Amino acid sequence: MPCTIVAGGFWGDEGKGKIMAYLSLHDKPKVIARAGVGPNAGHTVHFKGKKFGLRQIPCGFVYDGARMLIGPGVLINPEVLLKEVSETGVGDRLGVDRRCAIIERRHIEEDRTSAHLKEKIGTTGTGCGPANVARVNRTAKLAGEAPELKPFLADVPLEVDEALRRGDLVFIEGSQGFGLSLIHGTYPYVTSKDTSASTLAADVGVGPTKIDDVLLVFKAYVSRVGGGPFPTEMPPEEAQKLGIIEYGTVTGRRRRIGSFDFELAKRSAMINGATQVALTCLDRLFKEASGASSWGQLPRKAQAFVERVERELGVPVTIISTGIEFAHIIDLRAEKL
Numbered sequence: 001m002p003c004t005i006v007a008g009g010f011w012g013d014e015g016k017g018k019i020m021a022y023l024s025l026h027d028k029p030k031v032i033a034r035a036g037v038g039p040n041a042g043h044t045v046h047f048k049g050k051k052f053g054l055r056q057i058p059c060g061f062v063y064d065g066a067r068m069l070i071g072p073g074v075l076i077n078p079e080v081l082l083k084e085v086s087e088t089g090v091g092d093r094l095g096v097d098r099r100c101a102i103i104e105r106r107h108i109e110e111d112r113t114s115a116h117l118k119e120k121i122g123t124t125g126t127g128c129g130p131a132n133v134a135r136v137n138r139t140a141k142l143a144g145e146a147p148e149l150k151p152f153l154a155d156v157p158l159e160v161d162e163a164l165r166r167g168d169l170v171f172i173e174g175s176q177g178f179g180l181s182l183i184h185g186t187y188p189y190v191t192s193k194d195t196s197a198s199t200l201a202a203d204v205g206v207g208p209t210k211i212d213d214v215l216l217v218f219k220a221y222v223s224r225v226g227g228g229p230f231p232t233e234m235p236p237e238e239a240q241k242l243g244i245i246e247y248g249t250v251t252g253r254r255r256r257i258g259s260f261d262f263e264l265a266k267r268s269a270m271i272n273g274a275t276q277v278a279l280t281c282l283d284r285l286f287k288e289a290s291g292a293s294s295w296g297q298l299p300r301k302a303q304a305f306v307e308r309v310e311r312e313l314g315v316p317v318t319i320i321s322t323g324i325e326f327a328h329i330i331d332l333r334a335e336k337l
């Protein structure tokens with residue numbers, strides 16, 4: 001799997017951060033490139049007793065042998081980026097593509113004051129939508145023009161291509177999720193760009209013939225922040241009874257919760273071209289699954305759920321997460337691939 005895309009299957013917050021961090025420590029990729037919209041995403045990773053909510057830097061930073069890249073399709077808020085550079089200490093192995101567009105103060109103000117964006121759509125207020133509008137209008141400032149980014153500027157597509165030619169392992173870390181796609185999602189309640197695997201590849205400048213694997217990440221239930229349709233949503237009291245209460249990493253808003261949506265998952269697997277599926281938070285749905293690190297440790301009910309996902313999607317479930325620790329992972333790749 002020299003070039004693998006990790007993508008979100010539902011409406012974001014599927015636990016891509018934990019999966020990326022695990023895969024990076026385990027597989028030791030030479031390059032990890034972040035794709036997706038920009039700092040509207042928050043990827044959570046628990047590492048060495050600290051909790052990181054990363055919005056720009058790939059969560060794979062936990063493996064210190066990897067070069068960290070941010071692809072030209074991704075929007076950059078220099079302030080957020082520099083803060084994460086100092087928190088993670090990855091400055092000497094970080095490359096930001098010159099063509100990344102910059103989020104400016106006016107974009108954030110517009111995102112936070114527009115009734116349409118803020119109230120109706122329920123955006124994250126991080127300026128991503130207005131910055132992408134500026135990009136389409138061809139008035140956006142690019143990273144190459146931002147003096148504070150100078151130490152990090154890179155040609156990300158070229159670096160990724162060189163790595164792949166050497167036969168190095170490359171991970172593309174997607175953000176958001178399929179249901180938020182501007183093209184395939186629940187328009188107008190979506191983000192400002194396509195979020196499927198094809199665009200994640202384009203975000204870092206990798207052609208479709210160079211992608212070997214698409215690992216699609218689903219939570220064992222569904223969550224959504226902001227407005228928009230949610231067919232399997234349950235009342236907040238019901239979610240609370242199940243012990244599932246979540247707040248957004250970027251906005252702190254309470255997430256809407258629902259049961260696993262097989263119809264959406266099937267369509268998501270189809271359009272993402274998923275070759276593997278990761279299921280996260282199995283422990284939140286099946287308490288006895290908590291901390292399991294092998295298939296045999298899962299309660300029968302949880303095994304049956306995983307088997308149903310595989311059967312309905314027609315894609316093998318290769319990674320199962322059962323808690324926040326890196327050890328709380330069932331990695332079935334050796335058996336299933």
Ligand code: IMP
Pocket residue numbers: 011012013037040041042121122123124125126127128129175176177180189190191192225226227
């Ligand atoms: P925007 O991307 O900030 O314009 O927000 C548009 C919609 O996408 C809102 O419903 C946001 O809550 C949602 N959204 C954007 N990024 C993420 C994410 O990373 N996780 C979850 N929801 C997101």
Ligand code: MG
Pocket residue numbers: 012013041042043044249
């Ligand atoms: Mg998130």
